[in-house]
Amino acid sequence: MLHLSPLQRLIRKVRGYAGKALRLSRSLSIRTAQPEDNWAAEYLTPEEARVYGGMDARDREHACRVARHLLRDYPQAEPEVVAAALLHDCGKSLRPYYVIERVLVGLIPNRLARLLPPVGAIGIRANHPELGAQLLARAGARPRVARLVARHHHPVGDPDAALLHHYDDLE
Secondary structure (H helix, E strand, O other), X not given: OOOOOHHHHHHHHHHHHHHHHHHHHHOOOHHHOOOOHHHHHOOOOHHHHHHHHOOOHHHXXXXXXXXXXXXXXXXXXXXXXXXXXXXXXXHHHHOOOOHHHHHHHHHOOHHXXXXXXXXXXXXXXXXXXXXXXXXXXXXXXXXXXXHXXXXXXOOOOOHHHHHHHHHHHHO
């Protein structure tokens, strides 16, 4: 996955942006979100389940899709990797988003968001991996789960974090 041809990278980017546009359209109303919370709980420790339960329903639905797609392609994925897929956006739960903020920050590429002042919704968007890892560590989550959450946007040298990044981009 790390050594892609230019065409493969372009295809991956196009699929990633198409996935983001679809996710953005799904995120406009919390009433339409249908996370698979009972299924997700099977992969989480009680401490992790509490953090997961604090996430917005739209983020939980997205997380379930990421985890399901990962398991579809890697049915023997380790439990910590699946748990990290379910929790990868938990850092966003530290500040509720208004609908307009969801739309606007969803349009800003993560690399650009990290260059902007780290305030409000943009600050959460830019730093949610690290914030999520801190939240998980304080809650008593498995250390590997917290580490994978922290690295899911910057997975260099970590094949499991690269998997999370890939499936997050597709979803």
